[in-house]
Each structure stands twice: as C-alpha cells, then as structure tokens.
Amino acid sequence: MIEIKHLKKSFGAHHVLRDVNLNIEDGKITSILGGSGSGKSTLIKCMMRLLDADGGEIIVRGKDITKVQNPFRLAAVRRHFGYLFQEGALFDSMTVGENVAFGLEYLTDIPKSRYASVVKEKLAMVGLKPEVAKLNPSELSGGMRKRVSLARVLAVSPQCILYDEPTTGLDPIMSDIISDLILEMKKKIGVTSVVITHDMHSAFKISDYIAFLYEGKIMLYGTPEDFRRTDNPYVRQFVDGSSHGPIQMKLMRD
C-alpha cells in the first residue's frame, strides 16, 4: 500500500496541493478525478519524485520517499513506478522502436537480442503495427504518441504504474481498448495502477477506487458505486459533466 499523508505542494504563492490524504491499495486501480489545473499531475509527479513536495509524507513499502536525497536511493524509489506522461514525453531524437526499448537496458535483464521482439509485443498491446517502430515521434498522430508512450512504460514491467490521462486524445474505441489493457495488467500481473482521467466512462469501468481532488484536497474517496450514488454536489456536477453547479459558481465568485 502507498500512503499519502498531508501532502503539500505550492508553486510560489499558488497552493496546488493543500492537504492530500490518500491510500493506494496494492494490486488495485485507483482513479483520480479533478478539474483541469486541480493538481492531479502534480500529485503523481510528487509520487515519482519528479517534483519535491513541500510537506507531508508518501509512504511506499513502509518508507517515506519524500525525504530520500541520495541519488542512488532516489533512483531505486523511481524504479518502483512506471510513469505515463500526459504529453507523452517521447524522445524525439530516437525512433519509436528505440523509445519503447529505451528502459530495457536500464531496468531489466532482457538481452539486447530480444529488444526487437519486446518492442513488437508492446506495440501490439497498445494496438500499433510493428512498422510503427521505424517512424520518428514527429511522424505520429497525437493518439499514437500517447500509445507509444504507454508501450514504453509497459516494456519495463513496473510494479505500480502512474497513468496521466491514458485515454485522452484517443477515439472512443481505442479508449476502451486501453481501459481493457489497464484492467488486464491488474488481473494478469497484479499491477497497482493510479489513473488520472477525465473519462468518466473509463473511470467507472476500470476503477476499484476513485478519488476526487478539489481545492488541493481529496474531497471524496470511494468505490465507483459510491461515486454513482453520491449527493455531494461538487462530485455530482463533475461526474455528470454539467456546467451548472457549485464548481462553476465557485469559479465565477473568484
């Protein structure tokens, strides 16, 4: 279990995460919902230690990883996670194949001779043909980039995967395929997943638990059933995707 306790993160005077408390259960899928700019990416970047939290704790395997400073131990902390970047973050000086194979050298014992078959297999998992491996990232569509990026994460078989909007920019069918893929990773290998999403359909389909991030705190945490039934007006509005409700009123008052 990963325990996030009283996590705080500000950018200057902008307090993005005020007091986040959240438990991520092992082998389960936890989705994080929240408006644009509410700090979802910031939260998982703190977990990956791509950002340093200002306060609070993130406890992984009994140790608070926010205090780790030694570069070696920090690298070991990051090894625990796979991270899907919101914008893909593909290496644009390498081909798709080299991108997907990149982590193998550093994070696995797979011999170089097998890289090509791993690349092919992972591309197939995200619904891409083997020929894509020869292309450059600049030659891909937005949705393809996202999937290549996902293939790069899957290639190194992480214990826990942090997905930053895995289905954004994909067509509805591909979206559902990726949702199935995340579910399959859980069932087959017991991967722990944290999924940031705006896609309610996908969130209800895959999640074991859902957390709703609002004003720097987790406003509601529960099962998809809890979210369907809740009468919390903020969550209700978000889940129903309505422009009328407390969240908009809040914005207009500010």
Next chain:
Amino acid sequence: MHWLDQTGGAADMVRSVGFWLVHARFEFKQFVLQSITIGVDSFGVTALTSLFTGMVLALQAGNTINNIFGDPIFVGTIVSFSLIRELGPVLTGVVVAGRAGAAVTAHIGTMAVTEQLDALHTLGTNPTQYLIIPRMGAFLLTMPVLTVFSNIFGVIGGYLVAVYALEVPGEVYLNDITTFMGASDFMHGFIKSFIFAFMVAAVCCYKGISTRGGAEGVGKSTTGAVVTCIVLILVLDYFLTAILTAFGI
C-alpha cells in the same frame, strides 16, 4: 543575484557529473556519437576562421615590421606565437560554442520543456548520466583536437600571405617558427583549450537542463549559453595567460 544562482546551479550539475561518473556506466556510444557531431559540426568553420586569422596576422605583422625595419622579418614567429598560445584556443572555443554548444543547449533545452528529461528519470537513467557526461567528454576530446587543426590552418594561412604577398622565403617563415617555439608554448595553448572545453560544456549543458518556458525559453537559453561562453572565454583567457606565464608555461 541571478548569475550567482546560475553559478550555484552549474556547480551542482558538475558535482552530479562527478557522482554519476563514478557510480554509473559511462555511455560510450553517446560519447562517440557526440564527439563525431561536435567535431564534424565545427571543423569547417574552425579551419576557415583560423586560415584567415593566420593570413591577416601575417599581413598586419609583415606590413608593420616592414615599415619599421624595412624588411618583413619574424612573420612566422609572430603568427605562430599568437596562434598557438592565444588565438587557436580562443577562436576554436568561440566557434565550437557557437556551433556545437548552441546545438547542445537547444537539444537539452527542448528535452527539458517537453518533459523528456523527466522521462529519463522514469526509465532508469538520468540526464547527467545519459546526456551531460557524454557531451562533456566529447567537448574535452574534440576541442583540443580542433585547436591543433586550427593552429595548423592558421600557420598555413600565414605561410600563404608571407610567401605570396610579403615575398618572405618559405624556409625563412618556417625557420622563424621552429627556432622560437618551444614545448611550453604548445602546453600553454593546450591547457587553455582544455579549460575552455570544460567551460563551454558546463555552460551549454547547464543552460540546457535549466531551460523553462517552451520554445521561447529554448531560444533564450541558447543565445544565453553562446554569449556566456564567448564572454567567459575572453575573460578567462586573460587570467589563464597571466597564471600560466607566472608558472613559466
């Protein structure tokens, strides 16, 4: 105190270079690729600028000496001394900073603003190990080599002007070089080129990793890197000359 922050940041970067140099695999393939890129990128411009610098040195020195002594003597000595001790390392440093250095900052800077540097952290390596160390190594290898070529082309340029414009016999020109140049003069230039290489590599890599703010930020840090390199080369050159001379080099 902006520059102080930057110096501190660059010092942290150099420390992390020390750490990962000892604790992680050296990315030999990247080092070779970078050496080739930097060398190939900069060779043509270095050769051309040095050739003409040698030519103008010979022309100016020849004419001045001719006016004073009525004979263009010691042209070879003046050209080779100026080149090997000063202009070779300085010109090469400036050209490499403008070509290869700018390319390094733009590349790493683009990676920084598109989260590719973070991606390195998530895939079991880090920007220091994968990008900075191979590039620093490549600058340290190629710049002294390019400096040697720069010296050679400069001396050739001086030869052409001395022989064909000033009508100094070729043997005299070469004799003037070999009689007065010593090993310490080569050492003087070599030490400088090595220090400039380190400086250019550190500035350009640091400006790259500290880039923020999209495409505009990449442009800013690239020009910033080149300007910083050129100013530092010229300033450092004076102090290095003073220090090295004090040590008899």
